[in-house]
Amino acid sequence: MAIADIVYACIECGGVETLRPAGDAETCERCGTRYCRVDGALIRAERPGRPPETRSAGEWLDLLAAIGADSPHAIRPAPVLLRIADRQRPHRAAGMYLGRIESFGPELEGVLSLAGDRLAVQTEAARFEWSLLELTAVQPSSRALQLKVRNGPLLSFKFPEGSAVLWETRVQRALQDLYTSLGRGTIIEFQPRIVTR
Numbered sequence: 414m415a416i417a418d419i420v421y422a423c424i425e426c427g428g429v430e431t432l433r434p435a436g437d438a439e440t441c442e443r444c445g446t447r448y449c450r451v452d453g454a455l456i457r458a459e460r461p462g463r464p465p466e467t468r469s470a471g472e473w474l475d476l477l478a479a480i481g482a483d484s485p486h487a488i489r490p491a492p493v494l495l496r497i498a499d500r501q502r503p504h505r506a507a508g509m510y511l512g513r514i515e516s517f518g519p520e521l522e523g524v525l526s527l528a529g530d531r532l533a534v535q536t537e538a539a540r541f542e543w544s545l546l547e548l549t550a551v552q553p554s555s556r557a558l559q560l561k562v563r564n565g566p567l568l569s570f571k572f573p574e575g576s577a578v579l580w581e582t583r584v585q586r587a588l589q590d591l592y593t594s595l596g597r598g599t600i601i602e603f604q605p606r607i608v609t610r
């Protein structure tokens with residue numbers, strides 16, 4: 414995982430998705446704050462004229478959430494690689510039916526946007542759009558974000574210039590806001606399926 418997958422916003426200048434690889438570290442392209450790994454799992458921020466700040470991945474995520482870096486108001490459309498899995502595809506080998514498997518289609522280049530209750534991907538050839546209310550699961554898988562659509566396909570999103578963790582947080586937050594506004598309660602689990610209480 415790149416540091417930018419976890420530190421999706423710069424602690425110094427508040428820039429969202431501004432970290433870029435720079436040698437064995439990553440640097441904020443807006444303010445120059447340098448982020449590097451120390452002791453394996455920790456991430457250290459080095460800011461000019463300030464003491465370095467070292468935290469675990471979980472602590473960084475908590476801090477960024479606490480300062481609202483994942484705010485839905487800050488969401489701009491992002492380049493995305495979308496793959497759509499067709500769960501309905503029968504799997505056969507040597508003429509024998511072996512059940513149904515999830516099989517991902519080709520990778521589609523597009524732009525992902527999240528506004529109100531709509532999630533959309535615009536590619537050169539087509540527009541895909543889903544209501545957040547259609548989602549039954551939100552799950553991260555290594556560097557991708559996977560969303561399950563009710564009675565529909567499994568969607569996999571990769572972010573060549575951004576953070577899957579940030580988008581996972583954004584979708585979860587937008588879902589909770591929507592559920593709250595509809596009086597559907599508090600979401601206590603997003604995977605393997607969305608569960609409320």
Ligand SMILES: [Zn+2]
Pocket residue numbers: 423424425426427428431441442443444445446
């Ligand atoms: Zn910065």
